[in-house]
Amino acid sequence: MLVKDYMTRHPIMISPETPATEAQRIMTENDVRHLPVVGDGKQILGLVSRNRLRVPPTDLGSLNVWEISRILSDLRVKDVMVNKKELITIDPDKTLEEAAQLLIKNKIGSLPVLEDNIVVGIISELDLLAELSTLLGGNVPGIRVTIRVPDKVGEYAKITSVIANNGWGIQTSGGVPSPKRAGFWDVVIKVRCESKEKLQSVLETIEGQEIIDVREVP
Amino acid sequence: MTELKKAPPVLRLEDVAVAYKVRGGEIEAVQNVSFDINRGETHGIVGESGCGKSTVAWAVLNFLGANGYVKRGSIKFQGQELVGVTGEKLRRLRGDQIAMVYQDPMQALNPSMRLGDQMSEVLTVHRDLPQNEAEKMCIEMLERVYMPDAANVMKRYPHQISGGQQQRVVIATALLNNPALLIMDEPTTALDVTVEAAVLDLIAELRREFDTAIMYITHNLGVVARVSTRVGVMYAGEMVERGTVEEIYKNPQHPYTQGLIRCVPKLGADKAKSVLYPIRGRVPPPNNRPTGCIFGPRCDYVQERCRRERPQLREIGQGTMVRCHFSEEIIAADWTPSEDIMPPEIKEKEVGAEAILSVNDLKKYYEVQGSSLKDVLGFGEKRYVKAVENATFDLHKGKTLGVVGESGCGKSTLIKALIGLEETTSGEAKFIGFDITNDISKREQSLIQELQMVFQNPDSTMNPSYTVGQQIGRPMERFNTVPKDQVRDEVIKLLESMRLGANYYDRLPRQLSGGEKQRVGIARALASYPDLVLCDEPVSALDVSVQAAILNLLLEVQQEFDTTLIFIAHDLSVVRFFSDQVAVMYLGQFMEIGPADAIYTPPYHPYSEALLSAVPIPDPEVTQKHIRLKGTVPSAIDPPSGCRFHTRCPRRDLMEDPKLCETESPPWREAGEGHRIFCHLPLDILKTFEPVITQMEGA
Numbered sequence: 001m002l003v004k005d006y007m008t009r010h011p012i013m014i015s016p017e018t019p020a021t022e023a024q025r026i027m028t029e030n031d032v033r034h035l036p037v038v039g040d041g042k043q044i045l046g047l048v049s050r051n052r053l054r055v056p057p058t059d060l061g062s063l064n065v066w067e068i069s070r071i072l073s074d075l076r077v078k079d080v081m082v083n084k085k086e087l088i089t090i091d092p093d094k095t096l097e098e099a100a101q102l103l104i105k106n107k108i109g110s111l112p113v114l115e116d117n118i119v120v121g122i123i124s125e126l127d128l129l130a131e132l133s134t135l136l137g138g139n140v141p142g143i144r145v146t147i148r149v150p151d152k153v154g155e156y157a158k159i160t161s162v163i164a165n166n167g168w169g170i171q172t173s174g175g176v177p178s179p180k181r182a183g184f185w186d187v188v189i190k191v192r193c194e195s196k197e198k199l200q201s202v203l204e205t206i207e208g209q210e211i212i213d214v215r216e217v218p
Numbered sequence: 219m220t221e222l223k224k225a226p227p228v229l230r231l232e233d234v235a236v237a238y239k240v241r242g243g244e245i246e247a248v249q250n251v252s253f254d255i256n257r258g259e260t261h262g263i264v265g266e267s268g269c270g271k272s273t274v275a276w277a278v279l280n281f282l283g284a285n286g287y288v289k290r291g292s293i294k295f296q297g298q299e300l301v302g303v304t305g306e307k308l309r310r311l312r313g314d315q316i317a318m319v320y321q322d323p324m325q326a327l328n329p330s331m332r333l334g335d336q337m338s339e340v341l342t343v344h345r346d347l348p349q350n351e352a353e354k355m356c357i358e359m360l361e362r363v364y365m366p367d368a369a370n371v372m373k374r375y376p377h378q379i380s381g382g383q384q385q386r387v388v389i390a391t392a393l394l395n396n397p398a399l400l401i402m403d404e405p406t407t408a409l410d411v412t413v414e415a416a417v418l419d420l421i422a423e424l425r426r427e428f429d430t431a432i433m434y435i436t437h438n439l440g441v442v443a444r445v446s447t448r449v450g451v452m453y454a455g456e457m458v459e460r461g462t463v464e465e466i467y468k469n470p471q472h473p474y475t476q477g478l479i480r481c482v483p484k485l486g487a488d489k490a491k492s493v494l495y496p497i498r499g500r501v502p503p504p505n506n507r508p509t510g511c512i513f514g515p516r517c518d519y520v521q522e523r524c525r526r527e528r529p530q531l532r533e534i535g536q537g538t539m540v541r542c543h544f545s546e547e548i549i550a551a552d553w554t555p556s557e558d559i560m561p562p563e564i565k566e567k568e569v570g571a572e573a574i575l576s577v578n579d580l581k582k583y584y585e586v587q588g589s590s591l592k593d594v595l596g597f598g599e600k601r602y603v604k605a606v607e608n609a610t611f612d613l614h615k616g617k618t619l620g621v622v623g624e625s626g627c628g629k630s631t632l633i634k635a636l637i638g639l640e641e642t643t644s645g646e647a648k649f650i651g652f653d654i655t656n657d658i659s660k661r662e663q664s665l666i667q668e669l670q671m672v673f674q675n676p677d678s679t680m681n682p683s684y685t686v687g688q689q690i691g692r693p694m695e696r697f698n699t700v701p702k703d704q705v706r707d708e709v710i711k712l713l714e715s716m717r718l719g720a721n722y723y724d725r726l727p728r729q730l731s732g733g734e735k736q737r738v739g740i741a742r743a744l745a746s747y748p749d750l751v752l753c754d755e756p757v758s759a760l761d762v763s764v765q766a767a768i769l770n771l772l773l774e775v776q777q778e779f780d781t782t783l784i785f786i787a788h789d790l791s792v793v794r795f796f797s798d799q800v801a802v803m804y805l806g807q808f809m810e811i812g813p814a815d816a817i818y819t820p821p822y823h824p825y826s827e828a829l830l831s832a833v834p835i836p837d838p839e840v841t842q843k844h845i846r847l848k849g850t851v852p853s854a855i856d857p858p859s860g861c862r863f864h865t866r867c868p869r870r871d872l873m874e875d876p877k878l879c880e881t882e883s884p885p886w887r888e889a890g891e892g893h894r895i896f897c898h899l900p901l902d903i904l905k906t907f908e909p910v911i912t913q914m915e916g917a
Binding site for chain 1: 225226228257296297298307310313314315341344345346347395396397398428429430431
């Protein structure tokens, strides 16, 4: 799960000389929120987001209609974009976690993906959320179980072996340090098996683990 | 993941019309074309020549020339309007985001520059990369398109690599800047089937890897079925049908699409499927399109409304769009061919015991002049291109022998040797008892009269300043087959049997279409009433609908005059229906020869098997075994020892002793009914090969 596998390749890009109104139109029409700004050979120069196009009222001088329209028509992408120097970008060979951390730390919505300063894609919070959803098996039917397990070696193996012994298969799995109980992990697995009750009764036989939630996902 | 995100299309054309300004007005070459291409999708565009496929592609890049322009509609690339974009912005788009691959790779490459220099130029100019880094990236890209010995290829000139490799260089160059849209205009048409298959595999793979949207233009329905997800069918400048590949092939809605599918040979599981039905008439020129439905004059279902009212492209479910008033009422399965396009019935004839042509161990070698001093002075060892080696076959009267193989395998040389354009090196060839191993200048006139030829390219084999009548009449006068005062009547009779009227007598070649020229070519070959006609790829330069008509015509002529034919083709599907016997050649050597049906079912020669699996089949429900030959045909100067095919043979691992293939020439294996296979593998093993082509269940 690397950035290059999940990024959007060939994002819509614009040049710095494009009028800001045009950038606004392109974003609305194509339903995108970020446009990398590039020069010759797709070299990165900056990034425009919808936020960046919110012109602060103070810039508009008086609220004279003529003046507003003059200011807007003079505004170029290069005047509003996040500049290359302050732009946060990522390498296509980084992991998705690294991308997520960058987004969180900087409170931003997307990262242009660069290879030698050339834009090869863009990865946004939506791409990451889409991945989270598929990671937890959001797109396949099955039985979803959350189990709280002690933070010890061998606990995961217990779960997989009882499931395998019954001839079922784990479709997806994920785990986080339990937010509720220190020293424990919350493990989410999705299993393909005939009934919820049967799975639950089998999992309950494992000692020291606690079933938090069982549900059937169609 | 993609289901959750709905991305806008990479390219969207809406109601585009392209016009060319000409003297006295302008011509709308393309009208009302709309389609869109999503990221990572291959969108095929098919149609006959002159239907405006390439014009659409050029319009996207604004390559229309000084007199062409987009008259109406909009072309949006990644949400940005392309119509009217000029100068710097256009240059940047062409270089960075949209790339194009053309039919002839030699025209896209600069012959005077090393390949490495022209490839790295893309990076040094557009991206300001330093030369050494650019070269490194080029080599990586060449390796990605499976170019053997990539680093070395960078140092070569275009003419030093083969056609398939040239096309790979062009594709690699196009991909260097990671374009969002790749326009491919007949990229495999000039290539051999085996190379074509490899290039098509490559395109499918690159599309997945780079997520590039591809607009794929071709006239070949088989190729489209193999590479695309959706297809648009163009006719006379309009898009007449658009839909997914499966729907278009299984359930074509527009009469033109139905006709197109009926006139391509299918190479399916049975022979009946390869019967061809041409579409009558031809594509109207853009300045003379009919009112109402443009396909009306050629349509079998035409009604009053079609003549009056031009149909609109409308949606009819399953995502299929069609431009026809009556598509719901037309049931393609109930279609019966009207009389004028009915393929001729094939009567079973008695085979005479005596073969009309009998060739035994025929060889044709060309001497090559070396460049060393020794060679120039004539002391060097003589080297030969072994163009035809040990050709042996018999051909009976009224039968057809099909000869297939990749280019450079000696098909044409064989024919040229038979007709006397080349003198043979050794061996026997007897034609109705006469020896024909000598040059044509030494032959009796009566012998020349009995042996005639139809050429691949009718344009270059006709005298442009002679009328059709003169061209056809000339052999009659030369051979005195017809009294002088009757020549004209006789020519007109021939023209009529070619379905060309008497009014063609006084026309000049430039006033004829490609198909008509080829008919004249056939008429000329038949003018001396020969016993044997040699056809060198007579249909490969023609459009599919014309191709079907010419093939049926040849069949008919054969029935009528009881002519014997030798028919060369590189396309295995064309030969199947047409021939009684098929010979497969590789590097000058016959690899397999036998009755047509036997060639297409096991036991196969491994080479025939590979050829069959490379033929693109215009039917998404047919599955083919995936066999790809590695490398290119070795040089005929230095053919591999033992079995000539051993360097590329995918079945060599079945041999108990693989060394045998390298050291000894294989034996002829007799498979019955004259079916012979030139292979070391015993028949029992060859018989265990599964059929290459299988129809999917439920189809």
